[in-house]
Amino acid sequence: MIRTEQSHAKYELARKYLAGGVASSLRASMKPVPIYVQSAEGARIRDVDGNEYIDYMLAYGPLILGHAHDELTTAIHQAMRKGYTYGLQHEGEIGLARLLTELLPCAEKVALSGSGTEAVMLALRLARAYTGKRKIVRFHGHYHGWSDSIFTSFPGAGLQGNDERAATSVLPGTSGQSAGSLEDVILLPWNDPIALESALRAYSGEIAALISEPVMCNSGCILPKPGYMELMQRLTKELGIVWILDEVITGFRLSIGGAHQRFGLDPDLVTIGKAMGGGIAISAVAGKATIMNLIDEGTVSHLGTLNGNCVSTAAAIATIGELVKDHGSAYTRMERLFTVLASGIRELLNKHGLPGLINQTGPVFHMMFTDEQEVTDFAAFNNRDGAKYTRFAEVMLSEGVLIRPNGLWYISTVHDDKDVQETLHAVDRSLAKLVD
Numbered sequence: 325m326i327r328t329e330q331s332h333a334k335y336e337l338a339r340k341y342l343a344g345g346v347a348s349s350l351r352a353s354m355k356p357v358p359i360y361v362q363s364a365e366g367a368r369i370r371d372v373d374g375n376e377y378i379d380y381m382l383a384y385g386p387l388i389l390g391h392a393h394d395e396l397t398t399a400i401h402q403a404m405r406k407g408y409t410y411g412l413q414h415e416g417e418i419g420l421a422r423l424l425t426e427l428l429p430c431a432e433k434v435a436l437s438g439s440g441t442e443a444v445m446l447a448l449r450l451a452r453a454y455t456g457k458r459k460i461v462r463f464h465g466h467y468h469g470w471s472d473s474i475f476t477s478f479p480g481a482g483l484q485g486n487d488e489r490a491a492t493s494v495l496p497g498t499s500g501q502s503a504g505s506l507e508d509v510i511l512l513p514w515n516d517p518i519a520l521e522s523a524l525r526a527y528s529g530e531i532a533a534l535i536s537e538p539v540m541c542n543s544g545c546i547l548p549k550p551g552y553m554e555l556m557q558r559l560t561k562e563l564g565i566v567w568i569l570d571e572v573i574t575g576f577r578l579s580i581g582g583a584h585q586r587f588g589l590d591p592d593l594v595t596i597g598k599a600m601g602g603g604i605a606i607s608a609v610a611g612k613a614t615i616m617n618l619i620d621e622g623t624v625s626h627l628g629t630l631n632g633n634c635v636s637t638a639a640a641i642a643t644i645g646e647l648v649k650d651h652g653s654a655y656t657r658m659e660r661l662f663t664v665l666a667s668g669i670r671e672l673l674n675k676h677g678l679p680g681l682i683n684q685t686g687p688v689f690h691m692m693f694t695d696e697q698e699v700t701d702f703a704a705f706n707n708r709d710g711a712k713y714t715r716f717a718e719v720m721l722s723e724g725v726l727i728r729p730n731g732l733w734y735i736s737t738v739h740d741d742k743d744v745q746e747t748l749h750a751v752d753r754s755l756a757k758l759v760d
């Protein structure tokens with residue numbers, strides 16, 4: 325067992341003052357207790373009880389350069405010395421917007437905001453304004469932030485993943501969501517081309533946008549079937565529907581140009597966040613000028629006190645600067661290391677006779693305990709043994725590795741072979757304990 329007295333004590337104290345005891349609801353699910361951090365550097369994180377972990381949670385994705393990265397820290401300090409935010413214009417916002425238009429194939433224009441949730445809100449608003457239509461098509465198991473008009477059906481958000489209601493109806497993700505907020509949402513199974521085509525054709529006169537994660541990272545890291553994204557692209561173009569790829573996870577993680585570059589897709593809009601800022605709050609909507617120009621024309625409002633602030637834009641420019649070095653060789657390295665790690669874990673699952681699998685897409689993978697031979701849709705994903713995985717994550721902590729209790733692993737540019745080998749030993753010992 326790890327020492328957790330200090331984390332326990334701080335969590336007790338936090339619960340007196342901080343609603344929920346944590347700053348974002350999901351964090352409360354960590355077992356044996358939400359861990360309190362002392363400091364973090366590179367691929368390692370230390371807690372207040374003196375435990376050290378190799379970190380594959382990476383703050384739910386943003387820390388693509390790891391913790392306290394030198395260049396990023398310096399860029400932030402330099403920016404701060406000139407003032408943190410002005411509520412006025414500055415070169416950093418132009419520099420970042422220009423960089424994004426150069427690097428993201430679909431980006432002709434860009435709008436900046438603070439979180440993935442806000443970027444999705446803006447993208448949906450742009451789509452509705454552009455088409456003059458109301459309905460939004462989204463998919464089971466995808467997550468697009470927690471705003472009222474889109475927050476539904478995500479396992480962990482009020483419903484458990486194995487609760488079949490999560491897979492069958494458009495239910496609010498939380499109590500307190502405004503009544504009718506999901507009235508315009510059409511919820512479809514993902515990776516089902518027939519369901520997609522028939523729904524889009526049936527409702528085309530009312531649909532403003534189709535929004536999808538390009539890889540279903542939030543539920544099993546499931547790749548689209550061959551031709552599925554191309555079908556989305558073809559149908560949305562034919563039917564005049566705005567196609568939004570939610571690249572909040574995949575942007576700057578699957579490649580410099582995100583998933584749409586990696587897979588050669590041409591979405592109308594993308595939302596990006598997380599990895600773009602390296603751990604500092606920033607997000608963006610990027611896409612076709614014909615749609616983005618609604619902001620120029622004043623038709624669509626895009627607001628936010630801290631949008632495009634100097635610290636966030638400097639952090640994003642520095643993070644992207646690190647990622648593009650040596651023609652993006654960091655991506656090849658991250659992918660190689662994660663492939664070694666994923667295949668090592670698969671062998672260990674076999675060795676311990678534990679049925680399970682890993683779905684990997686480059687520098688992100690999902691590990692699950694399941695009897696399924698493959699997991700290619702949300703229904704199959706829901707057959708996993710989530711409780712066993714949560715136990716595994718807890719045991720891994722005691723072996724010095726921090727992973728999310730839900731199965732999604734991220735890697736950063738500063739993880740190395742030694743980290744991976746150490747992690748495989750930890751997995752070996754943890755699986756042995758699970759079997760006991």
Ligand code: PMP
Nearest residue numbers: 439440441467468469570572573
């Ligand atoms: N879209 C996707 C695909 C996400 O994974 C997330 C966050 N996990 C969001 C949107 C919301 O981003 P944020 O938490 O920054 O609001």
